[in-house]
Amino acid sequence: MRHRSSKRWLAWSYDHVPGFAAISETTYKFIARHRGLGSTFTQLLWGKDVRPPTYFWARRWFLRALGLIYLIAFASFGVQVEGLVGSNGVSPLNQFLPAVYERFGSTAYSLLPTLCWFDSSNSLLHFLCSGGVVLSLLLILGIAPALSLVVLFVFYLSLTIAGQTFLSFQWDILLLETGFLSIFFAPWRLWPGELMLWRGSGPLATTSPVSRAGLFLLKFLLFKLMLMSGVVKLTSGDDCWWNLTALDYHYWSQPLPTVFAWWADKRPEWFK
Template identity: 30%
Template sequence: MEWFNADEYWFAREVLQRGTAAIYLIAFIVAARQFRGLLGTRGLLPIPRFLAVNSFRRAPSLFQFHYSDRFFALVCAIGALLSAALLAGGGNVVPLWAAMPIWLLVWALYLSIVNVGQTWYSFGWESLLLEAGFLMIFLGNDDVAPPLLVLWLARWLVFRVEFGAGLIKLRGDPCWRNLTCLYYHHETQPMPGPLSWFFHHLPKPLHRIEVAGNHFAQLVVPFALFAPQPVVSGAAIVVIVTQLWLVASGNFAWLNWITIVLAFSAVSDSVAGRLLPLREHQFDVTPMWFVVVVVAFSAAVACLSYWPARNLFSKRQRMNASYNRYHLVNSYGAFGTVGRTRDEVVLEGTADPELSDHTVWKEYEFKGKPGDVRRCPRQFAPYHLRLDWLMWFAAISPAYAQGWLRMLLTRLLENDRETLKLLRYNPFPDAPPRYVRARLYRYEFSSWAELRRDHVWWHRISLGVYVPPQSLPSAGRSAAGAQ
């Protein structure tokens, strides 16, 4: 079984499985804490309404058979408990034949959430987690040596993530080709982190070096993932370091972390042993049924790889595309276009019974997205603030907010408890506002002098009304002409 077993990759399997379990755990916690306001029966995009017009074939999910908010919470709880058990090494305690169904169940539970998550779950890292999680089913446990085929499939996944992102940049915005995209990106990315301000203010020659380094890491290094040792471990280390750089410069949920975890598929025990005290592991004879299952799965992935491979070399390359409802063997890539300016939708409310030029408007504060100019951007990743991310898209184009922004304003007029949990600050804790509105602002990072003198991280100017004042129909008030 020398062609099948990879005895030198015990540490790699440990990182792959426990790291993926940790991200699953975060994903289920995110779902549990946010779903009622976003997707619940009274959410902004209710799951029951989605299920009424989408069959199991179009959206495979356990919720096709039954949905209630309590059942959704139960699915999140089971998924989180199983993920925590796998993170603690539970997959190595049970026999191989039992560990595989546990991984399969966790994948099925999260797939059920993603497939009814609609706009809130339309991010590439959802597919990446599901694809990585499905690979974990076939990595085995301490009973057997890690299967070499599955480790190669994990590297193939890292290749698609990195090389796909590199190609989408070269084919997209000219600033990637002239090495100037990072003049803007740290400021205009979806959710800046606490160090983004400092990255933005690096000298422009360093920004150009950053972009050139990114091209090397995404367009050259991925090919070395299929080289022999120690070259492949070196390629993995480059991927890990560049992904940690992205972690430090922004908030991209678990995209960077799952890529880091997958990159360890190329790190052998001998390389890892130079930094960590690893002991030798003796494995049992690999059962033939496991060999057959892994080979069949690998062959299936090879067939499914046709579509993402074709996409990589297509002039019309798609970003973050899934070719099946089970999110297996997908295409990845992001930031083919980089914005030069940053606009933000700011929500406001007032308790005044009538609107006038003297109306006092108070702002709602979000947890992650820019609002108060004196508030330092926070680090949330790998946690994912779904509403904050969609507000960034809404500022780019109102089409992204189609179907949920008006409902969000309605829920604010009701002081809806679950909706307010998605926000950092509610300026109307005692009674709901009489009117709410949305305004558009242009945000720019402050200068060094402004930060020292005024303690502001941003400065902003108003671009006008995004959604005019709204009130509940029962209030019987008119907001016509008021801004």
């Protein structure tokens, strides 16, 4: 442990913390006498392979899945963008941004960060959507993943501001958060072989190590999402969340219900 930087605190504690050495020795003796029991607990907690996880496969498929989600987001908005926020759309961007600037002045640039401040024409809106589609494909293919994620974040942030109320859903914000944190999770290489779609599944000698900080941030984002999703419901004052009856209404009142919503709504109470 003295030779591993991540474990040196254990060696230091063994030498300097009162009682730490005695507890360590007692624990080791107990495990040595009951190796079968220790092995059982080890397999329950970590499985048969106790080597530290590398997360190479997780990173590979997570980034591809994120690229696919980005692709769907950009492509689906691209076919609607002109009708929603185009110059002749429902809420024209070229009228919205000047109105914001007139009210807030130069602080509007930081309040609503978007590339559309430079140009709010239909051409730029289509460029952002088309560029997002291309970059999403690059991410799926594993080409320049970190750089692609940076530009994808900038493009989608620009579109969420330009999209106004049409891109203010929770999943739009979640995609921005996930996309931003994934920048620190992706390898900063132009051609990372471990992410290439056409490369084999085995580990490569040139595989970039997975950022533990990036991994932690993504796990924390998932934790925050689950925690706050529950907190906001239980503190909303609506009794249906405490009575566990919310799903009696959710399937036919949710925004953008899918074709499965009708089927799910007709299921018995125990299923919901």
